[in-house]
Amino acid sequence: MHDLIVIGTGGVGSAVMAQAARRGLRVLGFDRHRPPHSFGSSHGESRVIRRSYFEHPDYVPLLSRAYELWDQLNRETGQQLFVRSGLVYYLTPDGRVSAGVRGSAAEYGLELNSASADEAARRWPQFVVPHGREVLYEPDAGYLRVEDCVAAQHEMAIQAGGECATEEVISWAATESGVAVRSAGGTWSAERLIIAAGSWSHSMLHAPGLPLRVVHKQLHWFPSSPSAAAAGESACFFYEVNDGYFYGFPDLGNGIKVAEHSGGIRLNRPEDGYDFADPQDNERVTAFVNEYLNGAQAVSAQTASCRYTMTPDEHFVIDRHPQHDCVTFAAGLSGHGFKFAPALAELLLDLSLEGSTSHNIDFLSWDRF
Incomplete structure (x- = not known):
């Protein structure tokens, strides 16, 4: 049995895997394609990263944390994954x-x-x-080399003991001990589940009322x-x-x-x-x-x-599943989420493991809908 299963290993999911494995968790990630790939929202050479955020000022502290974590990834990999071009x-x-x-x-x-x-x-x-x-x-703004970022986080997760299965997830269900995830290759159990499924979030979350x-x-x-x-x-x-x-x-x-x-x-x-x-x-x-x-x-x-x-208001949805405390998710990143990936991974793990986070994410909660 794993401590954590992650569905979707793009920008956010690969960061969750890397950070979870480094925390000593037994983590298994699922993606229908081997990351990095061009079948989602974490590809296309580059992404802008900026902190003068017109979308909502409450994103700025999250961005400041993301800046710290991207800089750390630059140092640890020896690559220029985050470039401050202005x-x-x-x-x-x-x-x-x-x-x-x-x-x-x-x-x-x-x-x-x-x-x-x-x-x-x-x-x-x-x-x-x-x-x-x-x-x-x-x-202080710039760009992220998007595929290289995903590849670096994925490799970091594997080196720290994480596992990644290139299989389609068919379904998941809550159990007495956590969750059971059924994929094309079998059924897997974990204490917790984090869903970062991008365009497949609606079906993966079992959330007909979530307006994506x-x-x-x-x-x-x-x-x-x-x-x-x-x-x-x-x-x-x-x-x-x-x-x-x-x-x-x-x-x-x-x-x-x-x-x-x-x-x-x-x-x-x-x-x-x-x-x-x-x-x-x-x-x-x-x-x-x-x-x-x-x-x-x-x-x-x-x-x-x-x-x-x-989402209708173009803000993220970051929350625990309303029916299942063992399930946490990021969805509806609305075309501006990749730059936040390592910070979102950190707060998703906080929510999953501790039930709360020090970051102010009230404006990103599910219940606003």
């Missing part, structure tokens, strides 16, 4: 995003700098400053001009323009990665959409690149499919 915002003055970014920075004393249009054009000539937008810069929806997102890589990249400071970017929210990364070797954070096509089943093409998304992103990214060729050289698992 992040440039181009925002509507006094809009919701600007107010949220400034509010979080002010409340927690984060470094956030304003730049005039002329200064921004000098420092980041690879980006066009939209008319009527303010420019903000968070120097899965949307298809498309990632794009555009060829860059070496001269344009060399002319400016390397940075991630976030644009608020009339057509939506767009974000992207420096060229990490495959071109400039760009995606639209807003929008997306709803999927009826989580297994749909792996090879799904969205011509309208491609049209919007290509138009954005053509208008705002100097030195990028507005012809997508590579695309990948991803998905967001959304």
Whole structure:
């Protein structure tokens, strides 16, 4: 019998496994594909990490802990998994995003700098400053090398004695001694269960009342001009323009990665959409690149499919299962969860083992729905 079973070993699940194994727990993780893989939400080369969080200021302490844990993973692996490249915002003055970014920075004393249009054009000539937008810069922001992060956490778990089964979980049930998990390879028992199943959360949680929806997102890589990249400071970017929210990364070797954070096509089943093409998304992103990214060729050289698992308010759901105290879960990360992965793993283990956590996660509870 295991101490803990983890369903889903992507960004959050692999971190849970690594931390649980290091705490001395007998942990077994299940994923239908060997991590890292491209069949969920923990792939696509890179993820933005930032602390000037417009979504809700209560995320900032969790982010600060995540920063510490990502830095620790950098040191322990000797890899640059978390790179502080800085992040440039181009925002509507006094809009919701600007107010949220400034509010979080002010409340927690984060470094956030304003730049005039002329200064921004000098420092980041690879980006066009939209008319009527303010420019903000968070120097401590950056990006995470997403597949490498998952692989490092997975390897850390295995080295510490954790086990990972590449099998589909069919069902689970609470028992007198904990849980029984039935997979394609048999039935497994554990005292506790943590579910981090991403797009499969709804079915895995046995939660018909939890309002989750899965949307298809498309990632794009555009060829860059070496001269344009060399002319400016390397940075991630976030644009608020009339057509939506767009974000992207420096060229990490495959071109400039760009995606639209807003929008997306709803999927009826989580297994749909792996090879799904969205011509309208491609049209919007290509138009954005053509208008705002100097030195990028507005012809997508590579695309990948991803998905967001959304809640109605776009905040996470982190809680113990309302019917089963031995089951804890993270769901509905709504397209902005990967950066939190090691901090979420830590608090999930706290909830699972102790029944509480020192982190303020009341705003992420199941019962808000």
